[in-house]
Amino acid sequence: MRPASIGITVAIAVVVLAVVAVWWPTQVMRRRRMKSSGTSDVVVRCAQGHLFTTIWIPYVSFKAVRLGNKRYQHCPVGHHWSMVVPVSTTDLSDAERIEAARVHDVHIP
Numbered sequence: 001m002r003p004a005s006i007g008i009t010v011a012i013a014v015v016v017l018a019v020v021a022v023w024w025p026t027q028v029m030r031r032r033r034m035k036s037s038g039t040s041d042v043v044v045r046c047a048q049g050h051l052f053t054t055i056w057i058p059y060v061s062f063k064a065v066r067l068g069n070k071r072y073q074h075c076p077v078g079h080h081w082s083m084v085v086p087v088s089t090t091d092l093s094d095a096e097r098i099e100a101a102r103v104h105d106v107h108i109p
């Protein structure tokens, strides 16, 4: 194999791994009803129980500190910094879904 073709093979492998690394966690969140198809929006709950909607893209966050499946970010409901976790919309009541949809934090991942 020539060095140029090895470089192309490595580049293709890196792109495929990057796509799978983002695709897989997104599919897991969709199966758990945490994320709807065609959107990056996810309902999250802060440590004080506030519900709001935020953009959640695997491995991408400019406004939060990522800690596994949790994030430390600003809660726009209580106006404080807190750990937030995604919640399944099937576990929420209609009132809670409306409450979460009412407040969306900044539109930056």
Ligand SMILES: [Zn+2]
Pocket: 046, 047, 048, 049, 050, 075, 076, 077, 078, 079, 080, 082
């Ligand atoms: Zn809060």
